[in-house]
Amino acid sequence: MKPHAVGSACHRVQMELDEALATGTLALPAELALHADGCPRCGPEYRDTEALLSRLRGAAAGIELGPVPQAVDKVLDQITREAAPRVFSMVEASAGSPGAQHRQKQVRTRWILGQVAAVAAVLLIAVGGIGYAILKVNEAVSGVSPGDVLAKFASPFRFTDTAKIEKAK
Amino acid sequence: MLLSETARREAFTTLFSQMSPRLYRTALGMLGNPHDASDALQEAGLKAYRYFDKLQQEEAGPAWLTRILINACYDQGRRRSRTTPIGLEVEQEEAGGLPAETDWELVQALQTLPEEQRTTVVLRFFQDLTVPQIAAVMNVPDGTVKSRLHAALSRMRGQLMQSRREGVQ
Numbered sequence: 001m002k003p004h005a006v007g008s009a010c011h012r013v014q015m016e017l018d019e020a021l022a023t024g025t026l027a028l029p030a031e032l033a034l035h036a037d038g039c040p041r042c043g044p045e046y047r048d049t050e051a052l053l054s055r056l057r058g059a060a061a062g063i064e065l066g067p068v069p070q071a072v073d074k075v076l077d078q079i080t081r082e083a084a085p086r087v088f089s090m091v092e093a094s095a096g097s098p099g100a101q102h103r104q105k106q107v108r109t110r111w112i113l114g115q116v117a118a119v120a121a122v123l124l125i126a127v128g129g130i131g132y133a134i135l136k137v138n139e140a141v142s143g144v145s146p147g148d149v150l151a152k153f154a155s156p157f158r159f160t161d162t163a164k165i166e167k168a169k
Numbered sequence: 170m171l172l173s174e175t176a177r178r179e180a181f182t183t184l185f186s187q188m189s190p191r192l193y194r195t196a197l198g199m200l201g202n203p204h205d206a207s208d209a210l211q212e213a214g215l216k217a218y219r220y221f222d223k224l225q226q227e228e229a230g231p232a233w234l235t236r237i238l239i240n241a242c243y244d245q246g247r248r249r250s251r252t253t254p255i256g257l258e259v260e261q262e263e264a265g266g267l268p269a270e271t272d273w274e275l276v277q278a279l280q281t282l283p284e285e286q287r288t289t290v291v292l293r294f295f296q297d298l299t300v301p302q303i304a305a306v307m308n309v310p311d312g313t314v315k316s317r318l319h320a321a322l323s324r325m326r327g328q329l330m331q332s333r334r335e336g337v338q
């Protein structure tokens with residue numbers, strides 16, 4: 001098809017149609033719309049563009065949304081399940097199913113036991129460290145090694161054992 | 170911790186529930202069938218919840234969620250192209266009877282477009298975004314959006330004109 005003469009009505013319609021394809025909005029000035037309606041050269045392209053744009057807008061509105069609620073529910077169920085181990089809320093536990101409550105209880109018990117074990121380990125390490133430090137200070141002041149102090153501390157128990165052995169003999 | 174976790178979940182639930190019809194329409198336009206669209210919507214929802222902390226401003230939520238959905242659609246499309254020859258699935262579904270209100274001819278015409286052009290058209294008409302909004306979602310200049318939209322709509326106009334002519338014959 002021959003290109004439209006620059007500045008002619010057909011050319012101006014063509015420019016407007018190009019802009020409509022680039023933006024998705026067709027708004028011909030009234031006099032150009034009147035021209036395009038009756039013009040055999042630019043009219044068909046104008047009508048096809050207008051039909052396509054209105055069909056695209058209509059297609060979005062006509063889409064069946066049937067699967068949406070189910071998909072949304074699945075997502076919300078999943079994130080509630082994922083969040084459960086992180087949230088130890090009795091309110092949520094009472095709202096859930098018996099199985100979910102049982103799982104939450106198990107998770108909570110494991111979490112509490114883990115915390116207790118961690119605190120016990122820290123205390124043990126701290127007591128050991130402090131005791132050793134005291135023995136080292138004592139060694140520096142009195143010259144008695146930590147081994148000797150421990151031997152002296154344990155001697156009453158050893159004496160008892162020896163006495164029992166002697167008695168048994 | 171409990172409060173912020175609950176508040177986080179509530180904020181996400183509100184955003185996702187409000188956006189889900191628009192997101193599903195977008196996914197359907199991108200993927201061409203309800204089953205894949207529903208899967209993409211779910212995948213996007215779960216991914217969005219995992220990264221919900223990274224969303225700085227509430228008002229950026231819709232664009233952010235749309236971007237996640239688009240990526241989920243790309244992933245879904247790639248998985249599908251590895252397992253199903255293009256076109257086969259659509260024919261099978263049409264035989265099974267898809268909901269009548271949806272303009273399937275137009276949705277299938279969209280599937281013939283290159284990925285970026287299809288995304289642009291879908292965001293423009295199925296989410297009713299403006300050119301600058303699409304540019305922000307796709308992280309490209311406005312001019313790129315316009316040229317993609319122009320190329321896509323010209324092609325669709327040609328296809329639909331041809332199918333109408335074939336229908337008349």
Ligand SMILES: [Zn+2]
Pocket residue numbers: 009010011013035036039040041042043
């Ligand atoms: Zn004309």
